[in-house]
Amino acid sequence: MRxxxxxxxxxxxxxxxxxxxxxxxxxxxxxxxxxxxxxNPATIAWSPHIAMFWRLAVGTYVAGMIAPLAWVAARRDLAxxxxxxxxxxxxVAAWIGVQGLFLP
Amino acid sequence: xxxxxxxxxxxxxxxxLGWLSVAALLHPALLLRNPRRRARLxxxxxxxxxxxxxxxxVSLYPEYRARIxxxxxxxxxxxxxxxxxxxxxxxxxxxxxxxxCLAHLSVPIFAENETKHTVARVAHRSFVAAFLFAAVVAIxxxxxxxxxxx
Numbered sequence: 001m002r003x004x005x006x007x008x009x010x011x012x013x014x015x016x017x018x019x020x021x022x023x024x025x026x027x028x029x030x031x032x033x034x035x036x037x038x039x040n041p042a043t044i045a046w047s048p049h050i051a052m053f054w055r056l057a058v059g060t061y062v063a064g065m066i067a068p069l070a071w072v073a074a075r076r077d078l079a080x081x082x083x084x085x086x087x088x089x090x091x092v093a094a095w096i097g098v099q100g101l102f103l104p
Numbered sequence: 105x106x107x108x109x110x111x112x113x114x115x116x117x118x119x120x121l122g123w124l125s126v127a128a129l130l131h132p133a134l135l136l137r138n139p140r141r142r143a144r145l146x147x148x149x150x151x152x153x154x155x156x157x158x159x160x161x162v163s164l165y166p167e168y169r170a171r172i173x174x175x176x177x178x179x180x181x182x183x184x185x186x187x188x189x190x191x192x193x194x195x196x197x198x199x200x201x202x203x204x205c206l207a208h209l210s211v212p213i214f215a216e217n218e219t220k221h222t223v224a225r226v227a228h229r230s231f232v233a234a235f236l237f238a239a240v241v242a243i244x245x246x247x248x249x250x251x252x253x254x
Contacts, residue, residue: 011206018199089200089230096199
């Protein structure tokens with residue numbers, strides 16, 4: 001019974017953690033485009049650093065940091081946390097959409 | 105089979121699966137408008153499809169960087185940047201498909217009707233986002249692949 005009552009908290013935590021991955025990914029790429037002076041890709045033949053994988057790894061790390069915060073929020077008020085996640089889905093989708101299209 | 109031929113075959117499979125994923129994502133994006141609707145099998149298979157397609161794309165990515173990215177940016181930079189856009193939006197498509205699947209499959213574990221509806225709306229919104237991203241990704245992928253391939 002107790003395990004079952006924790007499942008909704010786990011779901012809310014997982015959704016929050018998963019949403020933080022594309023959000024962090026988009027933030028990192030937007031930062032690179034706006035504030036870093038990147039070399040022209042046409043001038044680089046090859047580099048061992050795969051930026052996309054690095055951004056995903058950082059996003060996963062951020063998800064690990066978000067998870068305990070989301071767990072605490074869901075335990076305090078599950079309904080409000082879920083409402084916030086419902087809004088966050090739209091915000092994160094808009095965020096990575098804008099970054100993907102306008103800050104490639 | 106030479107490595108180039110192997111990469112070409114995987115790339116074609118990836119491209120076709122990508123378009124099938126777009127079609128598959130449209131199903132939950134439309135079906136889950138009604139928060140009471142359950143489509144566990146469709147949602148699970150769709151997400152598995154998207155994740156499988158992404159796995160193929162990720163496994164091809166290092167070779168794309170080594171063999172195609174540089175000449176693509178030299179010859180047609182516009183297409184190079186299109187591919188960059190495709191990468192970013194593909195991350196969104198996969199993430200939202202997984203979020204939508206998790207949310208939809210977990211609806212029954214919520215006790216109150218209001219929270220059930222909220223989670224169902226999270227699932228629907230996620231699949232709509234995943235579908236839109238996947239559609240753009242597929243179009244950009246065709247644009248790039250029709251110019252340069254392995």
